[in-house]
Amino acid sequence: MADPNTLSLPDNASLLTRLHVALQCLQVLKNDPANPTCGQLINICLDLNVYASLVQRLQQSEGGRRMLSERPSLQGEDLDLTALERLPEGTLGHEFARYFRDNKISPFKTTLELKNDIDFIGKRYRETHDVLHLLTGYGTDVMGEMELQAYALGNLGIQTAKLILAFGTFGQLKERQSGFALPTYLQRLKAAYQRGRASKLFLDVWYEHHWETPVATLRAQLCAPAVQMN
Template sequence: MMLTETQKDDLARDLPSFLPTLPENPSLSTRLRVGLQALKALQVNPTDPAWGALFYDSVEIGLCASLARNFSRHEEGRRLLAERPSLKASAMDLDALEKLPVGSLGHTFARYFRDQGLTPIDTLTPPKNDAQYVATRLRETHDLHHMVTGYSTDVLGEMELQAFTLGNLHLRTSLLILLQSGKASQRVPGFDAAQYARRLWTAFRRGGQSRQLASFRWEDHWATPLAMLREQLVAPARQWN
């Protein structure tokens, strides 16, 4: 629902004058309170990265704590938690990545941002614990998930990636986005509601049959051909058509 400027002003007046923070082990009531504040802020300014991250953490921190516990059970995950590599904008050298061989993950990653006039996400608040790190990691790797799955960044592609992520990681934010996307099919030329729903169901099933992407260490594979990573990480798209 689009808000009028008056409604946005009313919401803005109810917001705190400072950005709230989540404690290390927030209770459900704290997560609900902070999450609702973040949701109000995002209705006023949907692209605000700080409030977006806070809403994400409020919704997903429980799942991310569970993922962190799973990470601690295997070598790849333990290494991620110990070293906490970052893919935030200030830690990335797109110029260096673009010099890697054409078709490699790194070169494709750099061109992805250059061609669309974008920059990688910049995490504003360092994670305080493993659960917060996993939440940060999932936000920072969103565009890599686009690349490895092949889903585009238009309306349909974004919703397909959310459906894939729901099947792959069971993120509540993905479910919320999909539930709010009922009219998205009207903005996808050439697709009616039934075709749109079928594409999302296909992406969901594909995500469930693919390797869980949360613990994959992308930084070790900048020189690896993207086509090879797709074969290793995700179920073939044609399998679900």
């Protein structure tokens, strides 16, 4: 098995090189699903073109260029969760801080050097994962995580989400952990995917400017309505 401490992606790596590194990362993640280095590397390997397109989109607006220049961060060392939790209930800041407390987890932390704008967008995608749980309302259980991946696939075309959905669905079929019949499970993934396609792109939002905004307000602005499932 590859040593995650030595894995890296060369600048201007070819598709073949990216696939090779991604396969090495998958070997590590099979035994260490929470490995931060491989989790980030596989995103860059598979979604380099997606992130490059998002960079081009951001470069076309003043706000986007500012984001690329200042590179805001939602990492733990850049957040004061105690202060955010003091904000009124229902605001993004309060609910974001409570989300980490209730789930007994810590904010995402990158272990990779940000060498360019594409690296920043890859980091931004991963660190907005928890914000997206709040905005979409998808839970942190297995079903909710799969719905969030389907939403990200529909919204941004994230290729890593395809991989996670494929492996996740296979695992559900094998172990029957989802608690849903297969048709219902697939129907919920399809609904989440379509909702993502119908929603505004979530990755170019400066969430740090919206801590005092109610989650319900941001949800209405950014997310298409959720389909009510029977």
